[in-house]
Each structure stands twice: as C-alpha cells, then as structure tokens.
Amino acid sequence: MAIELEHYLILGALLFSIGLYMALAKRNFVGVLMGIEMMFNAVNLTFIAFSRFPRFADMTDAERLSGHVFVIFVITVAAAEAAVALALAMLVYRNRETIDVDRMDLLKW
Amino acid sequence: MEDTGSIVAFWLLAALTLGSALAVVLIRDLIRAVVLLITSFLGVAGLYITLSADFVAVVQVLIYVGAISVLMLFAIMLTPRAGRNNAETFFRIPGILLAGLMAFTISLVSLDTDWAVVERGGFEETASAIGEALLDKYVLPFELAAVLLLVAMLGAILLVHPEGTDEE
Incomplete structure (x- = not known):
C-alpha cells in the first residue's frame, strides 16, 4: 500500500490531538x-505534506515551496514564543x- | 512513494513520533517527558525527509531538537522547588473528549475528501528555492521575523533580569 496524503493528514491529526490534550x-x-x-x-507536517502532494498540475516548484516557507516562519515564531513563555514561567516561579x-x-x- | 523502503520508513517514523508523543503524555517525570519529546521531534524530522523536505528537516533538528527542548530543560531546572510531576488538572476528562473529537473529525474529513492529488514526485533540493523565495516574494515577513526574534530575545532577557541588580 503506497503512502498517500491521507496518511500524513491522519498522522498530523493524531499528533495535534495529543498536543491539544496536553495543552x-x-x-x-x-x-x-x-503540548x-x-x-x-x-x-507543520500537514503543510509539508500538502506541498509534497499538490492539487494542481500547473504549479511551479517555487509555488509548491510556499508551504516550506510558511513552515520556516512557523518555526521562527514558535522559537520566539517558547523563549518568552519560559521567561514568563521563570517570573511566575520567582513570585509564587x-x-x-x-x-x-x-x-x- | 511506491518503493518498499519509503513505506517502511513512513510507518516506522509514524510509530516513533506517535509513540513518543503518547509517552510524553503518560510519563510522570517532566525531564523524561522532555527527552521523549525530543524523540518525537526527531521522528517528525524524519517524516519531513520522507516528504523530500530536506531543508525543513534540518531546521527542525536544529531549532526544535537543539534549541526549544534545551530551553524547556532550562525552565524545568531553573524552577527547582516547583512540582516536577507531569500530572493533569481537573480538565482531564474534557481534554480527552475534546482531543478525541478533534482527531476523529479531522481524520474523517481527510478520508472523506477527494484531494485530487496530481503526483509530481519529490523536490530535487529545496534550500536554494526557499532562500530565493525568502528574499524575493516573502522579504517583508522575513524582515518582520528578524525583528520579532530580536524583540522576543530582548523581552525574555528583560523579564528574567533580576530587579535592582544592575551590572556593577
């Protein structure tokens, strides 16, 4: 059985649900x-999967790589968010x- | 994506990712949870490689495995008298219900939809194309991301800086 887009989407859904429960x-x-x-x-996994399995045949490679660029931005914002959130955790710990x-x-x- | 190697790789990496993610939820000790979370991130990086996203896979290893996990370990180590256990609050049952509903709905929709995929094959290599896109079409978000990282770093330093203890 070949690996299709649905495999990656369901994997992403399960991972998202585990993260949602943790959060x-x-x-x-x-x-x-x-979480x-x-x-x-x-x-991010869904973004990359949709970029690998395109819907339109006339998309150029540069257009398909928009998903990758978006993932780079998501990772950047996640890094900034983690830094600020952990600083806030330190601040709460210092007070409480x-x-x-x-x-x-x-x-x- | 027809050859046996990539199919085996997908199932192994999916089992690794989901298994360690579940273990992160179930395990009690926070430090071990972070280490298992690193395994989960590595599994996702491997899945990126099966999707022929080489640059994103390397970025995932560098930033998630290398930076964010270490930040979390720092946060756990720097809060020594806080609870070290990874237990749940009273939101446990609603959380399970909501997460299960979410997984069920998304899986149902993704199985039910006709995605009309045109098989194009993977990319040769993505780093140069991503670089060109970042400096051409996405140059404004790129610069904004630079400012965001700077502001976040300054904010984090300012927040945890001890009050009244200026240098010297």
Whole structure:
C-alpha cells in the first residue's frame, strides 16, 4: 500500500490531538508548552505534506515551496514564543514558587 | 512513494513520533517527558525527509531538537522547588473528549475528501528555492521575523533580569 496524503493528514491529526490534550490538561506550565509545540509540529507536517502532494498540475516548484516557507516562519515564531513563555514561567516561579497552571489563580476573584 | 523502503520508513517514523508523543503524555517525570519529546521531534524530522523536505528537516533538528527542548530543560531546572510531576488538572476528562473529537473529525474529513492529488514526485533540493523565495516574494515577513526574534530575545532577557541588580 503506497503512502498517500491521507496518511500524513491522519498522522498530523493524531499528533495535534495529543498536543491539544496536553495543552488543556497538563498541570505544569512546561507540560502545557510541550503540548503547544506538539501542535505546531502537527500543523507543520500537514503543510509539508500538502506541498509534497499538490492539487494542481500547473504549479511551479517555487509555488509548491510556499508551504516550506510558511513552515520556516512557523518555526521562527514558535522559537520566539517558547523563549518568552519560559521567561514568563521563570517570573511566575520567582513570585509564587510554583509553575502549576491551576495555582496561578490570583486574577480569579 | 511506491518503493518498499519509503513505506517502511513512513510507518516506522509514524510509530516513533506517535509513540513518543503518547509517552510524553503518560510519563510522570517532566525531564523524561522532555527527552521523549525530543524523540518525537526527531521522528517528525524524519517524516519531513520522507516528504523530500530536506531543508525543513534540518531546521527542525536544529531549532526544535537543539534549541526549544534545551530551553524547556532550562525552565524545568531553573524552577527547582516547583512540582516536577507531569500530572493533569481537573480538565482531564474534557481534554480527552475534546482531543478525541478533534482527531476523529479531522481524520474523517481527510478520508472523506477527494484531494485530487496530481503526483509530481519529490523536490530535487529545496534550500536554494526557499532562500530565493525568502528574499524575493516573502522579504517583508522575513524582515518582520528578524525583528520579532530580536524583540522576543530582548523581552525574555528583560523579564528574567533580576530587579535592582544592575551590572556593577
């Protein structure tokens, strides 16, 4: 059985769901961040898969590589986001001695 | 994508990626979770290679495996008195339900849709074409990304800089 686009899409869907569950349910802030990075990975995988299996026959290689360029930008933004998020985690830890997201509830009342 | 080697490679890499992603969810110790997350990232890099995306695969190894995972390890190590366990909050059951619904819906849609793929074969090599696209068609987002990285780096330094302890 040859590997088709659907294989990659379902793999991306499963990876995205695992990441979504982690981002929703994990208690530790770093765990939430791991889930977010996993979702980024799933979406990037779908981008690359759509770029490898094009829909129109008259697309040039440069047009098909737009997906790759988009993935580069996603990775850049993910790196910036991870740096800022981990700095925020350090800041919360310095004030509260915890990075559990269910104990960051000062704004709750 | 017909030869046996690429099919075997796809299934092995898919099993590696999904298996270590599941292990990241299930394992209790955060440090081990990060190490397994690195394995998952490496599996995704291998999948990029099966899709003939060589440059993106190298970038994935450099940035995700090399940089972001190390940042996460730093964050875990620098918060020593915080909980080191990887447990769930009370959102566990809704999280499982929502994630399962998401996976089911996307899989159903991707199986149900006629993607009308025209098989074109892989790319010869992608790095030079990506470089030309970044400096030609996408030059404005490219420059904005440079500014974004600079601002994010400055912001991260400023946030964790200890107050009142200027140098000297």
